[in-house]
Amino acid sequence: MGRSPCCSKEGLNRGAWTALEDKILTAYIKAHGEGKWRNLPKRAGLKRCGKSCRLRWLNYLRPDIKRGNISNDEEELIVRLHKLLGNRWSLIAGRLPGRTDNEIKNYWNTTLGKKANAQASPQSKQNSQSFNKRAIEPMTNTQSSKPTLATQVIPTKATRCTKVFLSLQSPPPPTPPPKALSSAAIDDPPQAPLLNHQQASPNLHCGTEEPQACDDDSDFLNFGHWNEFQPSDGGTLIDNDCDKNLSIGSYHSLALSDDLMFKDWALNRCLDDNSTLDLESLAHLLDSEEWPEMRH
DNA sequence: AAGCGATCCAACCGCTGTTGG
DNA sequence: ACCAACAGCGGTTGGATCGCT
Structure with a gap:
């Protein structure tokens, strides 16, 4: 699209990182913090693309990375x-x-996709018999193909939260972020990992300053009759960015079914401006063995 | 031990959304 | 409103390793 490349690739190292490069990058980030990835290589003296530095840090060098086998719970x-x-x-x-x-x-x-594929209906064997990592693609294509039984994915398009509202009724997070929370920060608060079923996340919810019509042509609408779900009077703010938070969008989608549970959840947990993004309730929904069947 | 296919995973690529001038 | 820089995401690639013959 005419966009300039993230960096000139001339004279840059590629491929596996060396221990020295790791050391330099780690030291630089510890000293200066994350961010400014484009300038980071130059400042740190690395012959790497900024993107590559970011990836290396996030996926490998970050001190909180947990390495080793995925546990059964995690799986x-x-x-x-x-x-x-x-x-x-x-x-x-x-x-x-x-x-x-x-x-x-x-x-x-490499692992779970195969399992999911193996659990797929036997009649779909023609798709799975020659399974490899390429073969899972049709299954994971959430836009165009019908989801299989094994992976009934709710297709969504990522949307991002552009505004964050901190509930005045609740105590502020212990360490407020230096700038507006990114969508990831909102959606994936490390303080509230589902895995641990810990306390719900801080009372965060986000929205746009103005009601969103949600009637554009985005893919977000394509998998469900989203428009039908909107209040016709337009009185209720529907935060289409609640997904930032795909999960919320997913529950909107789920709410389109006649299941009151999800409708209630979506309405009360997401659409209500006074509600919080209750990840714990999401965890409960995930714990429900019934929800995959509810979407018909 | 050598050859070869299968598998794994770090890294790359292209694209999209956000932000700021 | 427009544009470019920036950050982040998901798909894909390819080298390293493993396991079998």
Whole structure:
């Protein structure tokens, strides 16, 4: 689209990182913090693309990275979250403390995707018999193909929260972020990993300053008759960015079914401006063994 | 031990959304 | 309103490793 490349690739190292490069990058980030990725290589003296530095840090060098095998609990959560979120690896990773989106994506592609595929209906064997990491693509394509039984993904398009409202009724988070929370920060508060079923996240919810019509042509609308779900009087603010938070969008979608549980959840947990983003309730929904069947 | 295919996973690529001038 | 820089995401690639013959 005419955009300049993120960096000139001439004279830059590529491929595996060396221990020295890791050391330099780690030292620089410890001294100066994350961010400014484009300028970071130059300032740090690394012959790497800024993007590459960011990836290396986030996926490998970050001190809170948990390495080693995925536990059974983690695996189960990944499966459930994938059913709900689809290939939203960053969102899934946000609920698995210490795990990176890349790691989860790789784990899915190499392990869980196969399992899911194996559990798929036997009549779909023609798709699975020659399974490999390429073969899962149709299954994970949330936009155009019908979801299989094994992976009834709610297709969504990521939307981002542009505004964050901190509830005045609740105590502020212990350490307010220096700037407006990113969508990931909102959606994936490390303080409230589902895995641990800990306390719900801080009372955060986000929205736009103006009611969103939600009637554009975005893919977000394509998988459900979203428009039908909007209040006709337009009186209620529907925050289409609640997904930032795909999960909320997903529940909107779920609410389109006749199931009152999800409708109630969506309305009370997301659409209500006074509500909070209650991840714990999301966890309960994930714990429900019934919800995958509710979407018909 | 060598050859070869399968698997894993770190890294790259292209694209999109956000932000600020 | 427009545009470019920036940050982040998900899909894909390819080298390293593993396991079998």
